[in-house]
Amino acid sequence: MADRMLQFVRLDQRNPEKRDAALRRADFGEIYGEFEPAAAAAQASRCSQCGVPFCQVHCPLNNNIPDWLKLTAEGRLEEAYEVSSATNTFPEICGRICPQDRLCEGNCVIEKGFGAVTIGSVEKYITDTAWERGWVKAPKPRRELGRSVGIIGAGPGGLAAAERLRVRGYDVHVYDRHDRVGGLMIYGIPNFKLEKEVVTRRWKQFEEGGIRFHLDTAVGRDLGFAELRARHDAVLIATGVYKAREMAAPGIGLAGIVPALAFLTASNRAGLGERVPELESGELSAAGRHVVVVGGGDTAMDCVRTAVRQGAASVTCLYRRDRANMPGSMREVYHAEEEGVRFEWLGAPEAFLGSQGAEGGRVRAVLAQRMHLGLPDATGRQQVAPIPDSRFELRADLVIMALGFDPEDLPAAFGEAALTVTRWGTLKVDHRTMMTALPGVFAAGDIVRGASLVVWAIRDGRDAAEQMHLWIQAQAAGQADARPMAVAAE
Ligand code: FAD
Ligand code: SF4
Ligand code: SF4
Numbered sequence: 427m428a429d430r431m432l433q434f435v436r437l438d439q440r441n442p443e444k445r446d447a448a449l450r451r452a453d454f455g456e457i458y459g460e461f462e463p464a465a466a467a468a469q470a471s472r473c474s475q476c477g478v479p480f481c482q483v484h485c486p487l488n489n490n491i492p493d494w495l496k497l498t499a500e501g502r503l504e505e506a507y508e509v510s511s512a513t514n515t516f517p518e519i520c521g522r523i524c525p526q527d528r529l530c531e532g533n534c535v536i537e538k539g540f541g542a543v544t545i546g547s548v549e550k551y552i553t554d555t556a557w558e559r560g561w562v563k564a565p566k567p568r569r570e571l572g573r574s575v576g577i578i579g580a581g582p583g584g585l586a587a588a589e590r591l592r593v594r595g596y597d598v599h600v601y602d603r604h605d606r607v608g609g610l611m612i613y614g615i616p617n618f619k620l621e622k623e624v625v626t627r628r629w630k631q632f633e634e635g636g637i638r639f640h641l642d643t644a645v646g647r648d649l650g651f652a653e654l655r656a657r658h659d660a661v662l663i664a665t666g667v668y669k670a671r672e673m674a675a676p677g678i679g680l681a682g683i684v685p686a687l688a689f690l691t692a693s694n695r696a697g698l699g700e701r702v703p704e705l706e707s708g709e710l711s712a713a714g715r716h717v718v719v720v721g722g723g724d725t726a727m728d729c730v731r732t733a734v735r736q737g738a739a740s741v742t743c744l745y746r747r748d749r750a751n752m753p754g755s756m757r758e759v760y761h762a763e764e765e766g767v768r769f770e771w772l773g774a775p776e777a778f779l780g781s782q783g784a785e786g787g788r789v790r791a792v793l794a795q796r797m798h799l800g801l802p803d804a805t806g807r808q809q810v811a812p813i814p815d816s817r818f819e820l821r822a823d824l825v826i827m828a829l830g831f832d833p834e835d836l837p838a839a840f841g842e843a844a845l846t847v848t849r850w851g852t853l854k855v856d857h858r859t860m861m862t863a864l865p866g867v868f869a870a871g872d873i874v875r876g877a878s879l880v881v882w883a884i885r886d887g888r889d890a891a892e893q894m895h896l897w898i899q900a901q902a903a904g905q906a907d908a909r910p911m912a913v914a915a916e
Pocket of ligand 2: 491
C-alpha cells in the first residue's frame with residue numbers, strides 16, 4: 427500500500443472548499459466545508475511517511491499522524507478514527523481550531539516547496555465521519571472503582587481529564603460556574619471557527635457515559651473549596667484564565683469601550699438562541715458602528731471577524747507591532763482581511779476621545795501613535811517604541827480591548843492560602859505529578875500555563891487524569907507519602 431502514499435509530487439495541497447468571503451460575512455457558520463471522501467484520501471496520500479515525523483513531534487498530543495493519514499488514504503476510516511482518538515479527546519475540535527500553521531502542518535517536511543499535508547482538515551474529516559457513522563462512543567468503564575473525583579471547570583482541560591477518569595471507572599463530577607459545558611469553546615471561540623453543536627454533542631455523550639455535571643456552580647461562591655475536597659478522593663482545578671489585561675490611557679472609562687470576552691460571549695449566547703439584553707441595547711453590539719479592536723492575538727481576530735458579521739460600518743484592528751510579529755495565527759489574519767477588516771500595524775492607542783471630550787460621553791475616536799520596532803529584548807522579541815509627532819485618529823464608536831488575559835487570584839477566590847501561585851498568578855504544580863501544594867489537588871490547562879491553546883489544555887487534562895489515578899491508587903495502597911513534592915521551585 428506504500429505506493430498510495432508520497433503523492434505530494436503529483437497532487438497539490440487542497441483544503442476543503444472555503445466559503446466566499448461575501449457569504450461568510452453574512453452569517454456565523456463555519457467557513458470551511460467538509461472533504462469529499464476521495465479528496466480526503468487523496469490529500470492524506472500526499473504524506474511521505476517520514477521516519478522521524480516532525481508533524482507528530484510538534485503536535486502537543488504527539489498524535490500518530492502518519493498512521494492515520496495512511497489509513498485514510500487506504501479508505502480504512504474506522505481504524506483511522508481509532509488511532510486518532512487514542513491520543514486526542516476531541517480530534518474534530520483540534521482539526522478545526524488548532525493553529526496548525528504553528529504546530530503540525532508548520533513542521534511538515536513537505537511544507538516548503540510543496541505545501542504541508544492538510545493534517546487538520548483530515549483529522550476533522552475522520553472524526554466528523556466517525557460521528558456520522560456512530561463510531562464515537564460514550565466514555566463508559568468496564569467496572570466502577572467506587573472512588574470519586576471532583577473537577578472544577580468544564581473547559582477542554584477539565585473535560586479531557588473527566589473522560590479519561592470515567593473510562594478508568596471513577597465517579598466523575600464536573601463543576602462549572604456557567605450554564606453550559608465547554609468553557610471557552612462555547613463562550614469564547616466564535617461559531618465561525620467552531621460550531622457549538624460540535625461541543626454540545628460531546629457534552630451529551632459524556633453525560634451518557636455517566637459523568638455528572640454540576641452547572642451554575644461557582645466554586646468559592648456557591649460551593650466551598652474545602653467542602654468540595656471533602657467530597658472527593660482527588661480534585662482537579664481547570665478554571666482557565668479570565669481577568670482581562672487593562673491599559674491606562676486618558677478616556678479609557680468612556681462608554682463604548684468594552685472588553686473582548688464580554689463582546690464575544692454576548693455574541694455566542696445570541697448564537698445559542700438566548701436573548702442578550704446587552705446586544706439588544708446596543709451596549710455590546712457592533713451593528714452599524716465604526717469598530718476598532720485593540721490587540722493582535724487570536725482573541726482580537728475573533729473580535730474583528732465577529733464585528734464584521736454583526737454588520738459593523740467599518741472594522742479596524744490596531745496593533746503596535748507589525749504583521750510578522752503579531753501573536754495571532756497568520757491564517758486568521760488572512761481570513762479577516764478577506765472579510766474586509768483593515769489592519770493598522772505599528773499603531774498603539776494613546777488616548778480615547780469622547781463625544782464630550784476625553785472624560786465624558788461615548789467614545790468617538792481613538793488617538794493613536796505610530797510605533798517602530800527596535801532591538802530584541804532578553805526574550806528575543808523586538809521592542810516597540812513610539813515615533814515622535816506621529817499621532818493619528820481612528821474613527822470609533824465601539825472600541826474592543828483584546829490585550830490578553832491573566833489568572834484571577836485563585837487562593838483568595840477559593841479561600842485557600844496554601845494553594846501557591848507563580849509570579850504570574852498561575853497555579854504552581856509539580857510538573858511531574860501535576861499536583862499543587864495541596865495533597866490530592868491537581869491542576870491543568872490555562873490556569874497552569876497562562877492563556878494557551880485548546881490542544882495544550884487537552885494534553886494537560888489527560889496527563890493530570892493519569893497522575894490523579896496514580897495518586898489515588900497509591901493512597902489506597904498506603905504509599906502516598908512516598909511521592910515527593912517539588913512545587914516550591916517555579
Ligand atoms: P477554559 O476553557 O477557560 O475553561 C475553564 C472553565 O472553568 C470555564 O468553563 C469556567 O466557567 C470554569 N470556571 C472558572 N472558575 C470557576 C469556578 N470558580 N467554579 C466553577 N467553574 C469555574 N485555542 C485554540 O487552540 N484555538 C483557538 O482558535 C482559540 N481561540 C480562542 C479565542 C478566544 C476568544 C479565547 C479567549 C481563547 C481562544 N483559545 C483558542 C484558547 C483556548 O480557548 C484556551 O486555551 C482553552 O479553552 C483553555 O482550556 P481550560 O480548560 O484550561 O480553560
Ligand atoms: Fe495538528 Fe492540533 Fe491535530 Fe495535533 S491536535 S495533529 S497540532 S491539528
Ligand atoms: Fe507526513 Fe508531513 Fe508528517 Fe512527514 S511531516 S509524516 S510528510 S505529515
